[in-house]
Amino acid sequence: MSPYLPLPLCIIRSLAGLVFSLAAFAASGSEGAPEASAELAPASGIAVAGAAAHSAHTLAAQQPARAGIRPGPGHGALFRISRDGEMAYLFGTIHVGATSFYPLAPQVSQALAEATQLVLELDTRADAAFDQAVARHASYAGGDHIRHHVSADTLRRLVKALHAVGIPLSDVGHLKPWLLANMLTGIALEKNGFQRAHGNESFLLDAVQARGARLAELESADYQLSLFDTLDEDRAESYLREALDDLSSGSAMKKARAVIDAWTSGDADALEALIPDTIGAGTVTSDFTLRTLLDRRNPEMAQRIAHIMKDGKVSFVGVGLLHLLGANGLPRLLAQRGYRVERVVQASAPKDAGFRPR
Template identity: 50%
Template sequence: MLYRIRHHGNTAYLFGTIHVGRPGFFPLEPQVTRALESAGKLVLELDVRDDAPFQAALKKHGLYMGDDTIEHHLSSANLAQLRNTLRQFDIPFENIRHMKPWIVANLLIGLDLERNGYRRSDGIEMFLLSFASKQSKTVQELESAELQMALFDSMPDATQEQYLRENLAELGDGEAMKRSQALIDAWAKADSKALDDIVRELPKEKTATAEFTRSVLLDKRNPEMANKIEALLRNDKTSFVGVGLLHLVGERGLPNLLRERGYEVEKLY
């Protein structure tokens, strides 16, 4: 999905990304590469080439300190399910013992995607960064690793445990990959209806994962992202903004928020 946002002669292209990919996804559509070529600046949620901020935020928000470990935060049933899932992924329990439940869940989801041929090294952001580097474009971040991890860490202990439990169940029955595949397929086909359906279903799902995704990862971040895009439109002639695909869809998605604020929003495809 690619949008063109205009304001007083300035333009921001808004492109929906997915954070994993396959080599066959590239090159991207000509409309995307032309928009990126014309932009003076590439703007992403994070510059994923820089690992240091991620590691610092991980230590602060994703790990237990001292003698505290994940065993102290899970019921015996959930701990047993976690150990079982770790064996299926050939991960020693000791490797994740000091990690909080939310980051263990996200780690396992990422490994499940890798097993099915999708890797972060082939993610859309990496392609955009490589493209921009060849043209010596400025790269700017919309957010920070600190912000993103703090949002996950804001979940209370009980919610983190529920988040892990739900994701372990979906990893076990294949539902996790089914959901990921549906999103990837919708991105690959530029299927707006499928994407709208995914976002529309979130409030109907009475799970910690769905509620956190909707209320925190989308509804809380989108207005702040819109503020940053407004600043780009005030200060930059042309910029190219790549953000996670789900930030672009639904009534509270970025295109609608910017349209409500009076900007000219045109969907290119």
């Protein structure tokens, strides 16, 4: 193991989660929140440092499910995309979850059964690709350390937040602020019973593996982390401070629960309210989430989905829920490309939830 990577990358990967969903949860809407160290209770059972580190699945198993998790089945947001004999299903996923989310809603299970190909943002099982992306985009080079890139106050707050969850700075000091922010958010989600091992992607990948169906990716780990690496040092530090503010005030988990509750209910109005309600405005994190993680990626995803559909297979496309919402969401972008886009009927879905090609 490299001397600059004392914390196993499998742990970093698991606790950072799929960074784009966690970034939306961590978008800060307040200034001057209490310090993270004052509010974050020690994470019982999360001994992740050094040789004592366990696998992410073990960590998840040690955390009890919280009473606030609504039982399944999970509905989410499911659309049927079609044009000239091409057909795909588009499903909004959440990247963390609980066993109570399964089985998925009957409409979703039926769509998955009809599909001959699964399409995800990326294959979350590809550990080597993530490790390489972390080394390229999320780690300081040549033994450099985060203490040289953030203020003394930010470093002090980071050290206390890491200490509260059992991670010494010496284990993660080689990582950039934005990845540490995502990692701390991932730990908080695990503590609250929302586990990456029970996220929709894991469930869908298991279903595909059992059937032997084909898997296609919309992006790569290198591309996803490269977007975060566009944050300059000032914005990267602000991103970390905003995450610490949201974690200490409890708003990060409130936003996460709002996303998960809206996904579970499948309520169209609740889903459409997620972007303004959970991302907010006026912070580095909210601006980065909207401009880069959503507005930049959504058109690229729509183009890739359109290309994949040309192969004639029935694809089940699972992407993070926020990519389906709003005027720049994938359903509207695909409708603008001439596809017929229909919300698969659910009790809570309005009758006009479909989009027609213009």
